[in-house]
Amino acid sequence: MQVVILCGGLGTRLREETTFVPKPMVAVGEKPILWHIMKIYSHYGLNDFVLALGYKAEVIKQYFYFYDFMHSDVTIDLAKRGSIKFHGNKQALDWRVTMAETGLRTLKGGRLKRVEKYITGDTFLMTYGDGVSDIDIGKLVQFHRSHGRIATVSGVSATGRFGELRTDGDRVLSFMEKPSNATEFVNGGFFVFDRRIFDSLTDEEDCDLEIGPLERLAAEGQMMVYRHRGFWACMDTQRDADYLNTVWQRETAPWKVW
Numbered sequence: 001m002q003v004v005i006l007c008g009g010l011g012t013r014l015r016e017e018t019t020f021v022p023k024p025m026v027a028v029g030e031k032p033i034l035w036h037i038m039k040i041y042s043h044y045g046l047n048d049f050v051l052a053l054g055y056k057a058e059v060i061k062q063y064f065y066f067y068d069f070m071h072s073d074v075t076i077d078l079a080k081r082g083s084i085k086f087h088g089n090k091q092a093l094d095w096r097v098t099m100a101e102t103g104l105r106t107l108k109g110g111r112l113k114r115v116e117k118y119i120t121g122d123t124f125l126m127t128y129g130d131g132v133s134d135i136d137i138g139k140l141v142q143f144h145r146s147h148g149r150i151a152t153v154s155g156v157s158a159t160g161r162f163g164e165l166r167t168d169g170d171r172v173l174s175f176m177e178k179p180s181n182a183t184e185f186v187n188g189g190f191f192v193f194d195r196r197i198f199d200s201l202t203d204e205e206d207c208d209l210e211i212g213p214l215e216r217l218a219a220e221g222q223m224m225v226y227r228h229r230g231f232w233a234c235m236d237t238q239r240d241a242d243y244l245n246t247v248w249q250r251e252t253a254p255w256k257v258w
Helices: 012-018 035-045 057-065 106-116 137-147 195-200 210-219 236-247
Strands: 003-009 050-053 072-077 083-089 095-103 123-128 131-133 150-156 165-168 171-176 184-188 192-193 223-230 232-236
Touching: 003 083, 003 106, 003 165, 012 236, 035 131, 050 057, 050 072, 050 106, 050 210, 057 095, 095 223, 106 195, 123 137, 137 150, 137 192, 137 232, 150 210, 171 210, 195 210, 210 223, 232 236
Parallel strands: 003 050, 003 123, 050 095, 150 223
Antiparallel strands: 072 083, 123 192, 131 232, 150 184, 150 192, 165 171, 171 223
């Protein structure tokens, strides 16, 4: 299955970093958080990625275009018009990465709709470009296939800024983006979607995902929650970035499942 990662936001709460790079490219250790997210999926055999780009898209494109060059010893033969020979890549990846320009200010629903043409299967995964977790992707997909609804959202334990899930068992009764008071489980990303989700979206710039489409799917009984009680964190502020870097440097990062 393919994995869509939303990488186009402005990252205004992390302006210290995102003045220069898009938020998915903010470093945790020596690698962008986007690399960490993709490594989580890759650990479960999911290596076909579609990145929905927007703000500073060129930074992400350059990173993957020059990935082998930057992680290998190379010989450049200038006498042969710049012929390049790579001498192995200790960090080689078997990823297939499609990078789609989805607009500078397009909201998340519009971004997802604009990459529909690159989705080939009936089921795909989607997440945000700023969150890491030790979630078991295999069990998440298995759960999604067991219920037959259009959407599965991963519910995580967190407080404050994220979409609240009101549930009845595993069924999501309502989806409220950024409520004033938090409940036990909130939207942690790491979605699984049936491609019927595209029927709920438009490619208009102002088409959101959480506000509107996901709220309607929940009201129609077409969304289920996969409860994840393990580690989850997102990089929303500089404080979040500092925390993730501290955990990584201590070599205790729970999301490092690979």
